[in-house]
Amino acid sequence: MNERSDGSLILVLNCGSSSIKFALFDAAATPLARTPAWSGKVEGITGDAPMFSASGGAAETLTLDRERPYPAALAYLRQHIEARLDGRRIVAIAHRVVHGGSKYFEPVRVDAAVLADLKSYIPLAPLHQPFALEAIDALLAERPQLPQVACFDTAFHQSMPTVEKMLPLPRSAWEQGLRRYGFHGLSYAYQSQVLGECYGDAARGRTIVAHLGNGASLCAMRNLQSVATTMGFSALDGLMMGTRCGALDPGAVIYLMEIRKLSLEQVARMLYHESGLLGVSGVSSDLRDLLPREDQEPVREALALYVRSIVREVGALTATLGGLDMLVFTAGIGEHQPVIRERVCAGLGFLGVAIDADANAAHAPVISNAASRVKVVVEATNEEWVAATAAETLLRR
Template sequence: MSSKIDDRDAIGGDLVLVLNCGSSSIKFALFDAGMDPLPRKPAWNGKVQGIGGPSPTYGETGIDPAPVDLAGEHPHLAALQRIREGVVTRLDGRRLAAVAHRVVHGGSRYFEPVRVDAGVLQDLEGYIPLAPLHQPFALEAIDILLRENPELPQVACFDTGFHHTLPDVEKLLPLPWDAWQRGLRRYGFHGLSYEYMATALPERHGELAKGRVVVAHLGSGASLCAMQGLQSVATTMGFSALDGLMMGTRTGALDPGALLYLMEIEKLSLEEVAQTLYHRSGLLGVSGISSEPRVIVRHEGDEGEPGERARLALALYVRRIVREIGAMAAVLGGLDLLVFTAGVGEHNAFVRERICRDLAFLGIALDQGANRAHAPIISTGDSRVRIGVEPTNEEWIAARDAIAVVRGQAA
């Protein structure tokens, strides 16, 4: 990155960069590691979007995204270079003490944040088939920085790590026993988001947060986590990030017989099946309109097939969430607190309203005004289950964990 970026022994007033790399976007955030406690709001953040497409954009928070030139053989490398230019302009005499990476899959070996060297990187590359939308791009960024500046600490923070507390009965797949021995098991994802909830919810809800809690992380990817004592005891995503809830473009849980049919009868190749499951299904596939609920809802009143498909897509989306919340409540033996987070969960009041309407049998009562205002608590005073809306902060968790790793190694 720059000659100012090195690995001296103190982290003092230095900065930590967080990178969240996906197939077509890179989110970035810069945190001031010299402040104690670490500020939850980054000093600088933004996103490069449309990587690999015809019209990529670069945007920082508070500034409208603008076109960016990522032409060439390696658009992800060009995107990283643009981010690095922004980092260097903000060092202001300080140094970059570490780079934290959201790495989706740590497999059965990595649960805690870890400093990445060539050996760790090689291990993590083995999990690319389990998370093809994110894993290869995070590892590509790590590899580039390792080669350019091997002394700069890079810390992998795993989305699977928070679910290490799942009991074996939740991890086990009903396959022959040797599959378990080979590492085929339910891992769970969105762990950085749930780890943040384990910090933020007690601050907001006190002792209630330590009881029977379900967190609904609803974004382009979506999952639920049942928490008790602030630990994961059940979750909807499993071996891969395809499992569980219906998502923006992903199927969620699907009868495996349907996959056999697609391949044996309709003669779809493995690559075509993967494209269908990851990119052409979910809300987009059913509605034919969009992967975004807020876009689809505008078409519910349309006549004919477009309106019918819009209504069915949202009905199925809500039904799958409601069904799985019911299953989580059964595992927990009841429900004290239900929390919505991530893009859809935080900003789509009509989705929350429909979910809570269908969960009325649990004693849930929604405050419509609070829900429309996206208030932190959206249940009425007499609701048997408290309903919350809590913004997630995966980047802060990654920065915090990276600082702990670097300081621990320095000690």
């Protein structure tokens, strides 16, 4: 382990439409420790009561400029972080950038030309791309010499075979960049490393990782590399999510626009913000709100459809892999909702999946029982560490 003595830190920013998460990693040792020195978030940025919370402190309500709440939240975070530096210095900022298009397959230092490229991908990821780029743009203007590194959620899936990337559209669409990209790549990159460390060859066979959060997807891995995934050209595809529809007959979109006369903007809002668990239940996108209300039929149906979506897609990816050796649950729902894990695994009993109820309730690392033909594990994700490591690697080149 190589030690530094200059008090250097790497800042990771994960900017979404209503939240900004941050993590500071102590760069005094190589490799970086997987636990950040300090982390936190501002959430509810566009709501009535935005909140700031950080490790080791109590949450507090913020008053942000209602006209420009996002720049105000970013400015608040920067001031708060700088106040904690105590003589240390940030040597790089790593950003989770959802889409790298068909050009960026590896982390890259961002300059004006790269930023312009990334802005052209905003229509492909409208929930995340513009906000990460707004932060990069502001920091480039104020501190142009400070290295900023974009780490792409699409990059991990570049190992997929061409047949998995192609869409059944005219060849000209492929040439114009319409293809399956896949997302949640930083999360899957972390899983590809930690699963190999924890389970060795058992994880290098036919593995499916379920990243289940407000956004959700599955990744089929062989030898811990992506070979297929449920999200495709956009982050709308695949699993039913908190507010996003997931896989949908494109004829339904045509109907909404042609027969019901919804505008493009109205349809986009419906598919991104008004569908999924929120749309079907009519109550909430948050499972913590929905599970206690299963006596209500719309809520019960929303949860059933959510679980069915996951089971169906696991089955499809299992067919692509030619079988299943390991199933991994990660991210907010995957790590913290044993009821959902139990229901998904019950639906996969035909594959020989069987779990231990006590281990599942305790969030044990391995929740499958001795009779299960598939090892089922729960593993926390760590996208921030992956991004910080990528930034450190670029700095050392």
